[in-house]
Amino acid sequence: MSATIEKLSEVVIKFAGDSGDGMQLTGGQFTNAAALYGNDLATFPDYPAEIRAPQGTIPGVSGFQLHFSSNEVFTPGDFCDVLVAMNAAALKANLKNLKKGGIIIANTDGYDTKNLRLANYPEGVNPLEDGSLDGYKVYKIDVTRLTRESLAEVAGLGMKEKDRSKNMFVLGFLYWMYNRNMDFTVNFLNEKFGKKPDILEANLRVLKAGYNYGDTTETFMNRYDVPKAKVGAGTYRSIMGNQAIAIGFVAAAQQANLPLFLASYPITPATDILHDLSKYKNFGVETMQCEDEIASICASIGASYGGNLAITTSSGPGIALKGEAMGLAVMMELPLVVVNIQRGGPSTGLPTKTEQADLLQAIYGRNGECPMIVISCSTPSDCFDVAIEASRLSLEHMTPVMLLSDGYIANGAEPWKFPKAADLPKINVKFKKALEEGEEKYLPYKRNEKLARAWVLPGTPDLQHRLGGLEKDFLTGAVSYDAENHERMVKVRQEKVDRVADFIPEQKIEVGAEKGKVLVLGWGSTYGSIKSTVLELIAEGHSVSHAHVRYMNPLPKNLGDLLKQFDHVLMPEINNGQFIKIVRDKFLVDAKGYNKIQGTPISKTELKSFIIENYFSK
Amino acid sequence: MSATIEKLSEVVIKFAGDSGDGMQLTGGQFTNAAALYGNDLATFPDYPAEIRAPQGTIPGVSGFQLHFSSNEVFTPGDFCDVLVAMNAAALKANLKNLKKGGIIIANTDGYDTKNLRLANYPEGVNPLEDGSLDGYKVYKIDVTRLTRESLAEVAGLGMKEKDRSKNMFVLGFLYWMYNRNMDFTVNFLNEKFGKKPDILEANLRVLKAGYNYGDTTETFMNRYDVPKAKVGAGTYRSIMGNQAIAIGFVAAAQQANLPLFLASYPITPATDILHDLSKYKNFGVETMQCEDEIASICASIGASYGGNLAITTSSGPGIALKGEAMGLAVMMELPLVVVNIQRGGPSTGLPTKTEQADLLQAIYGRNGECPMIVISCSTPSDCFDVAIEASRLSLEHMTPVMLLSDGYIANGAEPWKFPKAADLPKINVKFKKALEEGEEKYLPYKRNEKLARAWVLPGTPDLQHRLGGLEKDFLTGAVSYDAENHERMVKVRQEKVDRVADFIPEQKIEVGAEKGKVLVLGWGSTYGSIKSTVLELIAEGHSVSHAHVRYMNPLPKNLGDLLKQFDHVLMPEINNGQFIKIVRDKFLVDAKGYNKIQGTPISKTELKSFIIENYFSK
Amino acid sequence: MSTAAVLTAKDFANDLDIRWCPGCGDYSILKQVQTVLPQLGASIENTVFVSGIGCSSRFPYYMNTYGLHTIHGRATAVASGLKASRPDLDVWIISGDGDSMSIGAGHTIHLLRRNLNVNMLVFNNQIYGLTKGQYSPTSEENKITKSSPMGSIDHPFNPAALALGADASFVARSMDRDPKHLQEMLKRSYNHKGTSFLEIYQNCNIFNDGAFEIFTEKSSKKMQTLFVEQGKPLVFGENNEFGIKLNGFTPTVVNLNEGHSMDDLWIHDEKDLSKASILVRMFDNPMLEGDHLPRPFGVFYQNERPTYESAFHTQIESVKGKKADLDALIAGKETWTVA
Amino acid sequence: MSTAAVLTAKDFANDLDIRWCPGCGDYSILKQVQTVLPQLGASIENTVFVSGIGCSSRFPYYMNTYGLHTIHGRATAVASGLKASRPDLDVWIISGDGDSMSIGAGHTIHLLRRNLNVNMLVFNNQIYGLTKGQYSPTSEENKITKSSPMGSIDHPFNPAALALGADASFVARSMDRDPKHLQEMLKRSYNHKGTSFLEIYQNCNIFNDGAFEIFTEKSSKKMQTLFVEQGKPLVFGENNEFGIKLNGFTPTVVNLNEGHSMDDLWIHDEKDLSKASILVRMFDNPMLEGDHLPRPFGVFYQNERPTYESAFHTQIESVKGKKADLDALIAGKETWTVA
Numbered sequence A, B: 001m002s003a004t005i006e007k008l009s010e011v012v013i014k015f016a017g018d019s020g021d022g023m024q025l026t027g028g029q030f031t032n033a034a035a036l037y038g039n040d041l042a043t044f045p046d047y048p049a050e051i052r053a054p055q056g057t058i059p060g061v062s063g064f065q066l067h068f069s070s071n072e073v074f075t076p077g078d079f080c081d082v083l084v085a086m087n088a089a090a091l092k093a094n095l096k097n098l099k100k101g102g103i104i105i106a107n108t109d110g111y112d113t114k115n116l117r118l119a120n121y122p123e124g125v126n127p128l129e130d131g132s133l134d135g136y137k138v139y140k141i142d143v144t145r146l147t148r149e150s151l152a153e154v155a156g157l158g159m160k161e162k163d164r165s166k167n168m169f170v171l172g173f174l175y176w177m178y179n180r181n182m183d184f185t186v187n188f189l190n191e192k193f194g195k196k197p198d199i200l201e202a203n204l205r206v207l208k209a210g211y212n213y214g215d216t217t218e219t220f221m222n223r224y225d226v227p228k229a230k231v232g233a234g235t236y237r238s239i240m241g242n243q244a245i246a247i248g249f250v251a252a253a254q255q256a257n258l259p260l261f262l263a264s265y266p267i268t269p270a271t272d273i274l275h276d277l278s279k280y281k282n283f284g285v286e287t288m289q290c291e292d293e294i295a296s297i298c299a300s301i302g303a304s305y306g307g308n309l310a311i312t313t314s315s316g317p318g319i320a321l322k323g324e325a326m327g328l329a330v331m332m333e334l335p336l337v338v339v340n341i342q343r344g345g346p347s348t349g350l351p352t353k354t355e356q357a358d359l360l361q362a363i364y365g366r367n368g369e370c371p372m373i374v375i376s377c378s379t380p381s382d383c384f385d386v387a388i389e390a391s392r393l394s395l396e397h398m399t400p401v402m403l404l405s406d407g408y409i410a411n412g413a414e415p416w417k418f419p420k421a422a423d424l425p426k427i428n429v430k431f432k433k434a435l436e437e438g439e440e441k442y443l444p445y446k447r448n449e450k451l452a453r454a455w456v457l458p459g460t461p462d463l464q465h466r467l468g469g470l471e472k473d474f475l476t477g478a479v480s481y482d483a484e485n486h487e488r489m490v491k492v493r494q495e496k497v498d499r500v501a502d503f504i505p506e507q508k509i510e511v512g513a514e515k516g517k518v519l520v521l522g523w524g525s526t527y528g529s530i531k532s533t534v535l536e537l538i539a540e541g542h543s544v545s546h547a548h549v550r551y552m553n554p555l556p557k558n559l560g561d562l563l564k565q566f567d568h569v570l571m572p573e574i575n576n577g578q579f580i581k582i583v584r585d586k587f588l589v590d591a592k593g594y595n596k597i598q599g600t601p602i603s604k605t606e607l608k609s610f611i612i613e614n615y616f617s618k
Numbered sequence C, D: 001m002s003t004a005a006v007l008t009a010k011d012f013a014n015d016l017d018i019r020w021c022p023g024c025g026d027y028s029i030l031k032q033v034q035t036v037l038p039q040l041g042a043s044i045e046n047t048v049f050v051s052g053i054g055c056s057s058r059f060p061y062y063m064n065t066y067g068l069h070t071i072h073g074r075a076t077a078v079a080s081g082l083k084a085s086r087p088d089l090d091v092w093i094i095s096g097d098g099d100s101m102s103i104g105a106g107h108t109i110h111l112l113r114r115n116l117n118v119n120m121l122v123f124n125n126q127i128y129g130l131t132k133g134q135y136s137p138t139s140e141e142n143k144i145t146k147s148s149p150m151g152s153i154d155h156p157f158n159p160a161a162l163a164l165g166a167d168a169s170f171v172a173r174s175m176d177r178d179p180k181h182l183q184e185m186l187k188r189s190y191n192h193k194g195t196s197f198l199e200i201y202q203n204c205n206i207f208n209d210g211a212f213e214i215f216t217e218k219s220s221k222k223m224q225t226l227f228v229e230q231g232k233p234l235v236f237g238e239n240n241e242f243g244i245k246l247n248g249f250t251p252t253v254v255n256l257n258e259g260h261s262m263d264d265l266w267i268h269d270e271k272d273l274s275k276a277s278i279l280v281r282m283f284d285n286p287m288l289e290g291d292h293l294p295r296p297f298g299v300f301y302q303n304e305r306p307t308y309e310s311a312f313h314t315q316i317e318s319v320k321g322k323k324a325d326l327d328a329l330i331a332g333k334e335t336w337t338v339a
């Protein structure tokens, strides 16, 4: 008996299970299938901090949240409609984020006495049986048994290997539930296990068994349809932030006609950029895994002097270690992009959680007057543009740039209507190759209208010069202890960064009117939460606008004026209030903060109710 | 024929010569003699960056400025009355700071063709002869010849050794000129060269020869008298900032009844603290020279865990390197004082020049939300109190403290009416040694009213615990990835620092009324310049006050209210505007900056004219 | 000592959930440490475990002693400050191959030359475990990892050779899968006065499974490993039928059943730095390429010399209290009085 | 090459005022470098000197080549990135004993194991010069300095032993006061393919005057120094009347006039890592205490192995251009089209 099919405009599913349960893969497959189908979507994976945290425990739960919709989507969603809970710990850890009346798909095998105990349920309590889940629709499926049964005839595989395809059962079942085509995953499995026919067959069988289970079991009455979104015409792919950064730099190097050089030291959540770029040797990308973060930024400085688009990537404590060498790059006035995938701090902090708490360090965290350009990413796909933009600013202005992303967008995915290479902005790099007409002597610190000095590569005849970290003469670059020269150099390094404001776009209002009661001013990964919140508030008739800052230092020239058009400025940040300090200092605007420091994005629900309560309740 | 003796209220002398000319010693001797006599005074040495810069050149000039007076003295003086210029380069480098009509004492031997060329005078030009110094009183003395002559009868010394006592001739001459007793230097020489009678005799002879030269030569008509200052009764010594920090920590350790442990890595201008403390092993002081700055802060963290008053000292790039480990100390909530003797930046910058440009780094320069107490020194003797205060805050509040001094006060000296050990504040440290009545389990992160956790030393039975850099549970200190716990911990670490405001004095007005037109708000080593400027402005009838902040983070509770009592807030800083950013952010006050970034203190002259021009000119 | 004597391994363990992957070699090391400490008469409250960052560096959490889980690469530095100022404590350093030999390499060699009396255990799994599998400074060349998809090009350190080069006073190697030997080496480390550098081959079954299989698996172990013991000839093989002889400076394998006698063999002498240098190079000396020699385990070198902390405190004690008058210090040498 | 052949030492010098103390050993080193470069056919524009911070690290300013005066201890790291990405350049690293072996120790040993083809000159004056005289990691024990008024308690590194321990492929020593030898060693360093580690004893006449006097002064030099040459026996003495013989692994001095012949002597073999290990330990092996052996100078070890940058670029070249379509990269594997 086929179930009725109900139309929904959007669904949030959370796949949760033990680290070994393959939930990331399951979520990824469903995501790609939804994307190919034409839904708009956003995802958010959430791993345990340990490699393999003890099986069955709450710290061992691995989750993947997917929000797919026939409307535009900006966040992975605050609460889920469906919770796949492969074991008791997964249920316990995620129940608070399930909507009242939501669906729970529980693998009953994961709720035996041992699992219940590991999940810290009191002796004798089983949530699947004690009525505590009465407010939800609970589908109990003995996935393990059904998986094994569907593989009864497959020889050549041990029990352990058979059990490993459990996740395909769940995936198949969800494909049935959301009326999706399984082709995407079938192709994926064929490609992945083409050389291991036993495993391939097992996975395909179990996937289909899951689908058929939905189709044939009378218990399940409801199926859902989430129609395609009315997204702009074009070709899309799904992209994660770190992937986007990696290919963004490859693109930037090509646009600048330079080799790309990355020196890095592994650290969560930045490492994937190193992993990705290591695979792009066919693009001539040079990646060097160094002995630590100091060595890696220094190696990049060396490569920059040698004429590369040089970057270095890190996170948290690793960025702190690079501070001294950033100062050297500022003094040498060499291009360099320092990528900071922010994570929960301070110190080692919460390596696998997200936070926006390195902004002040990015802007102020070096000895002496040491200005750097700072630029931030707001969504996974935005990372691509920002990587190119960071490269452009660094190369054209001959000064280091800090690129800020964070764990949330680094690992989150969204559909991306990607550009054609031919449409990417060109980056203008011209090495100085000889003295120009009328030039008597090469002056390494002579500047152009951007206040950038010329880039001369070692190997160029007659332009030998030496750079260093001591203060240098305004023109010759020779070491200078002269008092007035120092002041002049401090000011010119500052002015050089400030002048970047002439070469970046003005600040735009993202949604809402140009004038009004409340401006919600954000930066970085709060983009989706703020935008969807403000859109709803506007729809409800409130005078709220959203502006989202990409250029953190220098700020867009019109930002101050823009702020003055609003009665109130509200600044949500995933930190204890950092950008707000800069805005208040610069513009003397009495901005208020909304701060959440829980290693997770700000939810629309909480932000919306905060705004209503504070600005629209009377 | 004895010259007439003129009374002066104050004199500024600049001793300048080649690095090898012994000007630091000469200046130091005159200073101590003046101090012993009862003048108030301030000094400022100014070394070349090189160990021995090429002889005779401008970079090789070593200077020592002394301001002594019968009035209160706050700075070494903007312009000098007397310039001792041992060679052409010394003249060239210092002439711009000599008052019109001032005295030049020139050692003619230092103005030969070679010296003139090394000082970059055009071929054939000798400033002593071409009339360019007509506006000054020039005393040309062939010191070298006179020195040699006075030693003609001394056998056993080579010419080189004889010439080395040249500086004593100048000193003797100045003693005569300022009508001073030579006993101090005679004693000094006896002590220093007691074991080398030849050298002792040579020095004494030359010193006296210099004195007699004044007494007997008819050319010199004027002698001066600078009477004792009306300074408070008491016993004084002369003290330099780094000395004061070193003994301040020895005192703090004694007051806290703890061993003092310093781990450090040499760096200018912080190294002298390591040198000094290495000499205090008799006080049980433990000093460890580590392989780098990271190792030294880490060693200090280890020592702190072990129960020491642990400190680490550095400067510029070295402080940047310590950022990551400061985060660890913040997380572990262990006491630790990080001493930063600021120098010109960024990067290697100007190692021997002063600057106040590490304030923002001190407050914001770490990854994540990582608040630290920051406290600053305003004069050489103030360093003593601040070292004790930094120790007190760190030990009593169980959190790291950054102490900011700078090259100017580190090497500058002033008379200090030093306290009695018995009058020093007690520092309360109580190790937790056992569970208390009713306590079931040791909770390493349980807090007292200061939000400080208890300090338990390894070796204490039954209280074993483990600390680390990962986020930790609010009470047990166990690693916690819990979202709400993290927010709570971020807030409590911030609150713990903020609450220090309850345990520090309120901000006072240094001079001037509590209300008025202009408040000059300073911090750190600008103290003397601002105070003397404001005193003069007040004397001239202007409505100006001076407040000087010691506690940079948290700020004194009343600071915001205090600022509101003035129409204008002016903030002079030896940086490009750092404290002003914090004040503007915190209080939304439209403070203006006065910034000088020339590696030297702000002068009274320039600050005064800036204030008059901007606030009192119409 | 007397109270310590009644302690058991359990007293050194606590009830925290252990967060290593099932099957990880770290479990065995933890167990052996907990086993030997009471045997050595160590006390719980006077013992401190200091670690950096990495899977291995979680170790201190699982000990019921004092402990510090510091930052990446700096355990050695933190431990140095702790031991210098508190020589009364038993300080153990726990580190991984990345922690101690990549980011922490500088501090490691400085610790060794200074010779503080601490025990440094390097859990060498030839991989970065915690960051999920990149090659480390001890990974073999051409290793394919996430950050070296075409194989790593970094020539690895030989940890024991590096330690000797840095003037270590105790250099030894053991492995997770040989509890008896590991316990023995832990005891030797503890009893050595000075920095004990103990490299422990540790299997990371997730990212580098089987890296040391030939040394640990029954089928190959006897032929591939050489356990050295003070004063004993170097022998190995199923029935100890092979020995190592020195041909000049070149170690060569000889068959004792084929005309070679025990007397020809290299006799192990822990005190001989020259021999130790050859021993630790047995498997990667470029001159020996081609010859396949077994991998040595045991104490390669041990030689006591003064510890840093003893010299540190000797200096202080020799002057402590002398003229230690705070008032005099504050007053300095020259003062003047204004009435 | 052809243009380079006509260059002279002057072409490598510039007209900047040199800021070292008069009499500093750095002058001689600068001069020898400027002298040998044209002889080696080096080109001005393809040469880069990279230094850290210290007196010695001012060196690049005085060369008319490209140069970087970086930050303390990191010259090796900066040079690694430069050389890896620009193998066409001749890269020289200039460092002091503090710069390379204190704060920079970690990077130094990583450079050595990676074996980039660069020349590293360590100006060892056994003191921190620039910061005005504190003991360094190569200062002898008990040294009285500003930071060690009662004598330093740190056991020093043996730089050559440390380099060997880190798998250096070229390890040599020379001194400022022997221009001919220094020139020879500079040439050998330059010609070695891989990282050349050349320690240069350098007199700091301000803070550590005479540290190497016995090796440099005529009166003692012949007896105190041992210049090793490939394939030659180890001899020294006023008239080369003494030789070094190996007693097992123990080097001992023999008198050639007293019954010992050249044939008994240790023949220097740069390729022999075992012998090199003994050679570099000749003056501080605790087993040899008591025996007074001369200090060796020359190339202790030299053995070519692949350089990092060649492997680096071989990998890239082998795949470069293959499927290197930016559009394809941007599109990734799975795309979908909305009409």
Ligand SMILES: Cc1ncc(C[n+]2csc(CCOP(=O)(O)OP(=O)(O)O)c2C)c(N)n1
Binding pocket: A265, A266, A267, A268, A293, A317, A318, A321, A348, C053, C054, C055, C056, C057, C071, C072, C095, C096, C097, C098, C099, C100, C123, C125, C127, C128, C129, C130, C131, C136
């Ligand atoms: C300053 C800093 N850099 C990088 C990291 C990320 N990180 C943590 S552990 C680790 C390496 C782990 O390898 P290893 O020391 O061999 O320990 P294992 O996990 O293999 O036991 C890295 C790179 C960090 N936490 N801090």
Ligand SMILES: Cc1ncc(C[n+]2csc(CCOP(=O)(O)OP(=O)(O)O)c2C)c(N)n1
Binding pocket: B265, B266, B267, B268, B293, B317, B318, B321, B348, D053, D054, D055, D056, D057, D071, D072, D095, D096, D097, D098, D099, D100, D123, D125, D127, D128, D129, D130, D131, D136
């Ligand atoms: C990060 C950092 N730490 C410390 C210093 C101070 N410093 C400069 S050079 C130096 C040591 C110099 O000794 P060495 O490397 O032996 O060079 P030398 O001056 O003897 O040639 C030190 C500690 C610095 N500039 N930067």
Ligand code: SF4
Binding pocket: A051, A052, C019, C020, C021, C023, C024, C025, C026, C055, C056, C125, C129, C130, C203, C204, C205, C206, C207
């Ligand atoms: S990743 Fe490897 S080293 Fe880390 S816990 Fe797992 S098995 Fe052990």
Ligand code: SF4
Binding pocket: B051, B052, D019, D020, D021, D023, D024, D025, D026, D055, D056, D125, D129, D130, D203, D204, D205, D206, D207
């Ligand atoms: S201090 Fe020493 S090393 Fe530095 S320049 Fe002077 S003599 Fe040379």
Ligand SMILES: [Mg+2]
Binding pocket: C054, C096, C097, C098, C123, C124, C125, C126, C127, C128, C129, C136
């Ligand atoms: Mg490892």
Ligand SMILES: [Mg+2]
Binding pocket: D054, D096, D097, D098, D123, D124, D125, D126, D127, D128, D129, D136
């Ligand atoms: Mg040195």
